[in-house]
Amino acid sequence: MKPIVDEGEPTVTVTVRDRILVITINRPAVRNAVNGDVARRIADAVQELDSDDELRVGVLTGAGGTFCSGMDLKALLAGDLPWVEGKGFGGLTQLPPRKPLIAAVEGWAVAGGFELMLACDLVVASEAAAFGVPEVKLATVAGGGAAMRLPQRIPTAIALEMLLTGDTISARRAAELGLVNRLTGEGEALSVALELASTIAANGPLAVTATKQIARAAAEWSRADEWSEQDRLARPIYESRDAREGATAFAEKRAPVWFGR
Incomplete structure (x- = not known):
C-alpha cells in the first residue's frame, strides 16, 4: 500500500505568470526528491500546460535552491513509486508536453532530477548548479531516460563518461557541452528562465x-x-x-x- 502523503503543503506548486506555467517541486527538506505524489502532480501540471490554450510555455524548477536530487529512495522502499503510467519517471520523462518546457536549475540536478531536466527543451542554470547521473555508483541504471537521451544531446564519449563514472559536472561544463542554454548568477535561474519563456510566448x-x-x-x-x-x-x-x-x-x-x- 502506498503511504499517505501529508507534508503540510503541496509537494508541487503550480502558478501562472503571463501565459507561462511555473511548476515547482516543493520538497526542499529532501532536496526535492521525487515520490509518487510529486510525479502525479507534475503529470497533472504538464497536462494542464498542453490543454489550456492560454498557456504558451512551461518552466520546471525546484524550491529551496535545489532543482531535484532524483528519486526518493525512502518512499520507493515503502512502495511509493515515482512513475506515472505512460508518462514515465516524475510524470514527465516518457511523455513531455507538446508545448515548450524550460528547466530552471539551481543547485543539484542529479539522477532522476537530471533526467527531468533532459525531458525539458531548454535549460537555464545557475553557475552554482551541478549535474550528474550517479546511478552506477549504486549499482543501478539511469532508467528515466538519461542512458538513452544523453548521448543524443552531447558527444557519445562524453555522455558515456558521465553515465559510466557517475561523476558530476559543473554548470559551466554543461554549458560548454550544450546541455545548458543560459548560465546565470546564483539564485537567478528562474528569473532568466521566465525571460526566455516570455520571448517564446510572444511568438505564434x-x-x-x-x-x-x-x-x-x-x-x-x-x-x-x-x-x-x-x-x-x-x-x-x-x-x-x-x-x-x-x-x-x-x-x-x-x-x-x-x-x-
Whole structure:
C-alpha cells in the first residue's frame, strides 16, 4: 500500500505568470526528491500546460535552491513509486508536453532530477548548479531516460563518461557541452528562465508547438519521408489565422494578436 502523503503543503506548486506555467517541486527538506505524489502532480501540471490554450510555455524548477536530487529512495522502499503510467519517471520523462518546457536549475540536478531536466527543451542554470547521473555508483541504471537521451544531446564519449563514472559536472561544463542554454548568477535561474519563456510566448503559439514537434521528431523520420512528415505538421500552420495575422502585423508594423487558430 502506498503511504499517505501529508507534508503540510503541496509537494508541487503550480502558478501562472503571463501565459507561462511555473511548476515547482516543493520538497526542499529532501532536496526535492521525487515520490509518487510529486510525479502525479507534475503529470497533472504538464497536462494542464498542453490543454489550456492560454498557456504558451512551461518552466520546471525546484524550491529551496535545489532543482531535484532524483528519486526518493525512502518512499520507493515503502512502495511509493515515482512513475506515472505512460508518462514515465516524475510524470514527465516518457511523455513531455507538446508545448515548450524550460528547466530552471539551481543547485543539484542529479539522477532522476537530471533526467527531468533532459525531458525539458531548454535549460537555464545557475553557475552554482551541478549535474550528474550517479546511478552506477549504486549499482543501478539511469532508467528515466538519461542512458538513452544523453548521448543524443552531447558527444557519445562524453555522455558515456558521465553515465559510466557517475561523476558530476559543473554548470559551466554543461554549458560548454550544450546541455545548458543560459548560465546565470546564483539564485537567478528562474528569473532568466521566465525571460526566455516570455520571448517564446510572444511568438505564434501554433507555430511554436509545431516547430517543437518537428525538431523533436525529425531524427526518427527516414530520408524518404522527412519532407512529407514536416509538411504534415507545418501546412496547417501556414493555413491558420495566426499566419495571416503575423504577415499582416509585420506589414502594418505593429505587434501581432494571436488567435491560436
